[in-house]
Amino acid sequence: MKSAPxxxxxxxxxxEALDLLAEHGDEAKVLAGGQSLIPLMAMRLAQPAVLVDIGxxxxxxxxxxxxxxxxxxxxxxxxxxxxxxxxIAAALPHIGHFQIRxxxxxxxxxxHLDPAGEWPALALLLQVRLTLVSRRGGERQLAxxxxxxxxxxxAIEPDELLTAITFPADQPAGSPFGFAEVARRPGDFALxxxxxxLRGGQPxxxxxxxxxxxxxxxxxxxIEATGDLHASAAYRRATSVDLVARVLAQAxxxxxx
Amino acid sequence: xxxxNGGDHEVTVEPRVTLADFxxxxxxxxxxxxxxxxxxxxxxxxxxxxxxxxxxxxxAVQADxxxxxxxxxxxxxxxxxxxxxxxxxxxxxxxxxxxxxxLATGEALLRSGRPLTRQNLxxxxxxxxxxxxxxxxxxxxxxxxxxxx
Numbered sequence: 001m002k003s004a005p006x007x008x009x010x011x012x013x014x015x016e017a018l019d020l021l022a023e024h025g026d027e028a029k030v031l032a033g034g035q036s037l038i039p040l041m042a043m044r045l046a047q048p049a050v051l052v053d054i055g056x057x058x059x060x061x062x063x064x065x066x067x068x069x070x071x072x073x074x075x076x077x078x079x080x081x082x083x084x085x086x087x088i089a090a091a092l093p094h095i096g097h098f099q100i101r102x103x104x105x106x107x108x109x110x111x112h113l114d115p116a117g118e119w120p121a122l123a124l125l126l127q128v129r130l131t132l133v134s135r136r137g138g139e140r141q142l143a144x145x146x147x148x149x150x151x152x153x154x155a156i157e158p159d160e161l162l163t164a165i166t167f168p169a170d171q172p173a174g175s176p177f178g179f180a181e182v183a184r185r186p187g188d189f190a191l192x193x194x195x196x197x198l199r200g201g202q203p204x205x206x207x208x209x210x211x212x213x214x215x216x217x218x219x220x221x222x223i224e225a226t227g228d229l230h231a232s233a234a235y236r237r238a239t240s241v242d243l244v245a246r247v248l249a250q251a252x253x254x255x256x257x
Numbered sequence: 258x259x260x261x262n263g264g265d266h267e268v269t270v271e272p273r274v275t276l277a278d279f280x281x282x283x284x285x286x287x288x289x290x291x292x293x294x295x296x297x298x299x300x301x302x303x304x305x306x307x308x309x310x311x312x313x314x315x316x317a318v319q320a321d322x323x324x325x326x327x328x329x330x331x332x333x334x335x336x337x338x339x340x341x342x343x344x345x346x347x348x349x350x351x352x353x354x355x356x357x358x359x360l361a362t363g364e365a366l367l368r369s370g371r372p373l374t375r376q377n378l379x380x381x382x383x384x385x386x387x388x389x390x391x392x393x394x395x396x397x398x399x400x401x402x403x404x405x406x
Contacts (some may be wrong), residue, residue, distance in 0.1 A: 001294035001295065002273065002275075002278075003273040003275075004273070005271065005272075005273055006272060006273060007272070008272030008316070008318055010318070010319075010321075031316075031319075034314055034315065034316070034319070035296060035311075035314055038275075038296075038313075038314045038315070038316070039295035039296050039314065041273075042275075042294055042295050042313070043295060051272065053318075053319060055319060075308070093380075096296075096384075097299070097383055097384025098309070098365075098381065098384065099299065099302055099309045099310055099311055099362065099365075099384050100296065100311065100314075100384065102308040102309060102310050103310055103311075103314065103315065185383055186379075186380045186383040187383045187384055188297075
């Protein structure tokens with residue numbers, strides 16, 4: 001349970017971080033809060049030759065209205081998440097344990113893109129926009145559907161950095177929402193989860209932790225689930241269906257979807 | 258440079274050394290225990306700049322310039338802290354392996370100023386595993402200190 005050796009860089013500006021990523025590209029991994037990457041490295045499922053620690057870059061820790069810097073931590077959003085869509089406040093306590101939330105970041109979770117993660121589900125639910133920056137390509141913005149190429153596969157080029165996430169303006173305080181998940185122990189990885197908002201009066205529902213990427217729930221389209229060591233596909237599907245009913249009820253939308 | 262329990266240390270370590278291994282192997286502060294080494298069990302919880310974190314999920318180099326409090330630093334006066342005293346009185350440990358982590362988590366919760374109740378503590382303590390006590394004694398000990406503040 002010890003990481004393989006790596007070279008460590010801790011840039012203190014965005015420009016310096018981009019230079020390092022341009023130089024090391026494929027060899028480098030970005031370290032944000034480390035709450036997903038460090039366990040993977042401990043188990044040697046990840047063995048990056050170079051780590052670029054972006055934990056001390058002031059540009060990435062800013063929040064301007066609905067645009068949140070990538071290394072803002074989950075604990076900070078729990079404390080100062082006011083103005084963001086209210087479904088986020090309901091989901092945050094489910095993200096790991098509070099000790100994990102003290103380190104884990106918004107951008108780190110999205111760049112990791114774990115199927116059981118709450119942030120990828122919220123990102124799809126809310127249709128966030130993601131800002132990516134590189135020396136080669138400058139700045140570009142991606143819709144969440146473009147960003148999520150597959151489980152653990154974000155559309156981030158090797159020399160690119162996810163710098164900020166922009167939340168939609170149509171979910172002010174007081175907007176109806178629902179959020180529910182099932183885990184073995186509070187804070188553990190979800191075995192199934194669902195989240196819901198109302199958009200234009202219509203419920204928009206996402207299920208997650210079903211094996212693959214979070215899925216938009218649509219009439220006539222069955223929920224896809226895969227089984228693993230922790231839960232069978234049948235359990236995940238059945239639980240997801242229950243959770244969808246629950247989050248719709250929470251949002252006051254009834255069982256319409 | 259890293260400040261641990263009030264003392265400054267300047268040590269050169271490989272970047273891959275976790276804060277937990279740094280504390281145990283380099284500073285010989287073996288009160289910080291390592292259970293799972295991937296962030297699940299909570300045994301290695303310490304305070305980093307006052308926040309409870311998993312010392313196995315932080316590389317020591319990331320804590321450069323920061324301040325760490327381990328179980329060894331909690332009773333610097335030589336007397337147990339109120340939380341340690343409450344753990345003793347309620348017998349909130351048996352084998353003691355998880356205790357340093359629970360003390361760090363408990364200190365962070367007590368310092369946070371958030372209301373602590375019989376209802377919310379099980380959830381707040383979910384990040385620390387104890388295989389001996391069944392948790393109720395730990396909850397009682399923390400509630401007693403919370404109630405006396």
